[in-house]
Amino acid sequence: RPPPDADSAVRSTDSDAAQARLSAVRKGYLADPYVNLLVPRSHLVPARPPLINIGTYVRSEALDALVEGWLEAGDGVKQVVSLGAGSDTRFWRIMAGPLKDRVSQYVELDFPEITTHKAQAIRKHKELHSILGPDVKLEKGGTALISPQYSLLPVDLRIAPSESLAPLLDSLSPHIPTLFLAECVLVYMPPSASNALLQWFSDNFDCVGGICYEMFGLEDRFGQVMRENLKARNVSLPGADAYPTLASHTARFQNHAFAHANALTLKTIRQSYISPAELERISRLEMLDEIEELELVLDHYAISWGAKLPPDSEAGDLAR
Numbered sequence: 001r002p003p004p005d006a007d008s009a010v011r012s013t014d015s016d017a018a019q020a021r022l023s024a025v026r027k028g029y030l031a032d033p034y035v036n037l038l039v040p041r042s043h044l045v046p047a048r049p050p051l052i053n054i055g056t057y058v059r060s061e062a063l064d065a066l067v068e069g070w071l072e073a074g075d076g077v078k079q080v081v082s083l084g085a086g087s088d089t090r091f092w093r094i095m096a097g098p099l100k101d102r103v104s105q106y107v108e109l110d111f112p113e114i115t116t117h118k119a120q121a122i123r124k125h126k127e128l129h130s131i132l133g134p135d136v137k138l139e140k141g142g143t144a145l146i147s148p149q150y151s152l153l154p155v156d157l158r159i160a161p162s163e164s165l166a167p168l169l170d171s172l173s174p175h176i177p178t179l180f181l182a183e184c185v186l187v188y189m190p191p192s193a194s195n196a197l198l199q200w201f202s203d204n205f206d207c208v209g210g211i212c213y214e215m216f217g218l219e220d221r222f223g224q225v226m227r228e229n230l231k232a233r234n235v236s237l238p239g240a241d242a243y244p245t246l247a248s249h250t251a252r253f254q255n256h257a258f259a260h261a262n263a264l265t266l267k268t269i270r271q272s273y274i275s276p277a278e279l280e281r282i283s284r285l286e287m288l289d290e291i292e293e294l295e296l297v298l299d300h301y302a303i304s305w306g307a308k309l310p311p312d313s314e315a316g317d318l319a320r
């Protein structure tokens, strides 16, 4: 095993995210038959506290709704690029559902250590590789996996996208509506790097949407505790201070020509967008003592989205 490098702590946040998802699935908040295949020694992963399970649930439901809205809009197929995809299972969940024919290309990007591990898990588990068909190739020393519809590529997203993302233009069409996802990723890189990514998508696709999920508003006491916890693990958040408010998350999209943009906190999504029946269902899954603490935590996470649409387009208007 190589010694940890400066980025190993950032990569380790993928295990946190995947283990939190596994916990929420096991408790019955979410349905995901794939997550345990991507978590090593999944049977040893302890349950997360109710607060984490509920946060994972709200985040996942909100992102699913936005992605599904994009895929459903208009008539044609769509392309999806997931930045810092980690152990995300979204591609397989979409392929198992009614929107599978809407996806022409799905690309996942992450550090090579993460993509190597994911490529191995895909090769190992039939549930994961059978969806890709027979024409699956490992490339770049096992760090990349290429199939007709799905690709997994090793990239350091801090490198100028004109260089790092250029290979994507071989398989993606600039004329097919394209959605990028950045789920808890941009906060780990300097704003100059994340802005370059947004600008690259804006420049290279006629019709493009993006969805970001981030922690924010970390200047208060709660934020300090969160930062200290992460610092103890050597994780810094170079992207956190540039976007301290919900309005700044919306403006980030607008600054890169994603004219239709919006942002909501997980607190607001839980209060106003999750149906009463679902809230009732999840309230029965486990005891949550501290609703105030839950709301404080959820108030520090934002989902923002934006779309750059060609004139007269109805495809994928994420801002609706």
Ligand code: SAM
Pocket: 010, 011, 012, 013, 014, 017, 018, 083, 084, 085, 086, 087, 088, 109, 110, 111, 114, 155, 156, 157, 158, 182, 183, 184, 185, 188, 189
């Ligand atoms: N998006 C996944 C999810 O929500 O489940 C994983 C989120 S995890 C918190 C952050 C991911 O971003 C990790 O897999 C990490 O390796 C990746 N990441 C962070 N900075 C990156 C960079 N500069 N280049 C490539 N990947 C990066």
